[in-house]
Amino acid sequence: MELLREASCTLPTNTGDFQLHLFKDRIEDHEHLALVMGDVAHVDKVVTRVHSECITGDIFGCQRCDCQDQLQEAMKIIRRKARGILIYLRQEGRGIGLANKIRAYNLQDQGHDTVEANQQLGFEGDLRKYDIAAQILASLQVKSINLLTNNLDKVQQLTQAGIVINERVPLVIESPIRNRKSLFRIKQQKLGHVFTDLEDSPIVETSPDTFPLVAPSLIYRNSPVPPETVELSNQVATELVNNLGVDLRCILLQGSNMRGDGSIFESDFDFIVILNNKSPHTIEAITKVKQKFPRANFLYISAAEFESYPPNKRLQLFVCRKVHGDFDFGTIPNRKDISNTTISYAVQIKNSIRPLLFEFLEIHNKKQEIVSRAHVCLKRFDDCFLRTYTLMHKDGYPLHRSQLRELTDSESINHILGILDNWYSQTISIKDLYTGLVNADRILHLYLRKYG
Structure with a gap:
């Protein structure tokens, strides 16, 4: 055997405690690592990630790769399963070494993609080999694995080396890396990596405004509603019934959309309108109601579209209160659904905040754009993450910001809510906005570290 296990120890990490094993390749004199959680010897379907070294990405967080x-993410998946293996192979730069990888970065800056850059230096697009990984798995006496990868070549090489792969588990990450869509498309087209359709998968960010019921959401709670809100809801319902007639199935009040919240009566509210029939006529009718209630937002969807979604994609409706009509929402989501939703929001918002913080260094060049994006980030932190977090940990869903304040004792969260209040009164400073983003980023980081 070319491989020798030279040393082992317990390795406590932010993700959990692993057993760390160092293997030495006696032919090429390279040292490779295996992080193991739980008992894996003679076990089937062990979650396994074979990860190739990337100093610039793994250590320094380089934005050229994921x-x-x-x-x-692989370590978190292993922790959630309480059993698994992470193999860390020393084959930097898809096998070309660190020095050549840095040279390839310069070529990428000249317009070459990641594969072309390697080829310009005289290498193939991917020189990585996985025979060492197969030997490590054999040494660990694993019976079969569920392999975390998008790379079919990795699957093929390990299979040819005698490893039984029970399942290939896709590993697609919501990531703030630059040119993410282009990178995944190059991997798909030139390296044979497998993704679902790039236009529909989480690789490409989709707008929740366009598909309001597709994104993960929340759970129904009968939070108290002020009389003024009831009055507004009844007025909206009357207009929608008069304009839509038999095309209307159900009207739902989703809550204040928080543009102000100084007075519940003056706040804007979001309504979800479920239609028996969606047509240009019904859309025109909703537009007329919007003109009469310009401070309200209306999301609409046909009953058929709603029923076509898998049950775990219907969660957004469960935060709502019925204003008019009746509808079968199906099974109410459980706490695991809420937790997954909160984590999903945290990842998405954190990935928006982190690159934005760096842009504050050059805010004089594009002040209005950066300020607007910062407001969107903080508003999503309020409207999405804080509400699901409160529902998960306080067992109540706040329909407006005053209720949210009653349910939190966090100084940082109250600081962010105060910034949003100041925004609407136009007394916000650039420094306050930046501080709010830093606080939000820190809260999301700590939450994902604990629960993600």
Whole structure:
């Protein structure tokens, strides 16, 4: 055997405690690592990630690749399963070494993609080999694995080396790396990596405004509603019934959309309108109601579209209160659904905040754009993450910000809510906005570290 296990120890990490094993390749004199959680010897379907070294990404968080995100996500998946293996192979730069990888970065800056850059230096697009990984798995006496990868070549090489792969588990990460869509498309087209359709998968960010019921959401709670809100809801319902007639199935009040919240009566509210029939006529009718209630927002969807979604994609409706009509919402989501939703929001918002913080260094060049994006981030932190977090940990869903304040004792969260209040009164400073983003980023980081 070319491989020798030279040393082992317990390795406590932010993700959990692993057993760390160092293997030495006696032919090429390289040292490779295996992080193991739980008992894996003679076990079937062990979750396994074979990860190739990427110093620039794994350690420094380079934005040219998603290596760090994949590494961290693999460790989290293993922790959730309480059993698994992470193999860390020393084959930097898809096998060309660190020096050549840095040279390839310069070529990428000249317009070459990641594969072309390697080829310009005289290498193939991917030189990585996985025979060492197969030997490590054999040494650990694993019976079969569920392999975390998008790379079919990795699957083929390990299978040819005698490893039984029960299942290939896709590893697609919501990541703030630059040119993410382009990177995944190059991997798909030139390296044979497998993704679902790039236009529909989480690789490409989709707007929740366009598909309001597709994104993960929340759970129904009968939070008290002020009389003024009831009055507004009844007025909206009357207009919608008069304009839509038999095309209307159900009207739902989703809550204040928080543009102000100084007075519940003056706040804007979001309504979800479920239609028996969606047509240009019904859309025109909703537009007329919007003109009469310009401070309200209306999301609409046909009953058929709603029923076509898998049950775990219907969660957004469960935060609502019925204003008019009746509808079968199906099974109410459980706490695991709420937890997954909160984590999903945390990842998405954190990935929006982190790159934005760096842009504050050059805010004089594009002040209005950066300020607007910062407001969107903080508003999503309020409207999405804080509400699901409160529902998960306080067992109540706040329909407006005053209720949210009653349910939190966090100084940082109250600081962010105060910034949003100041925004609407136009007394916000750039420094306050930046501080709010830093606080939000820290809260999301700590939450994902604990629960993600």
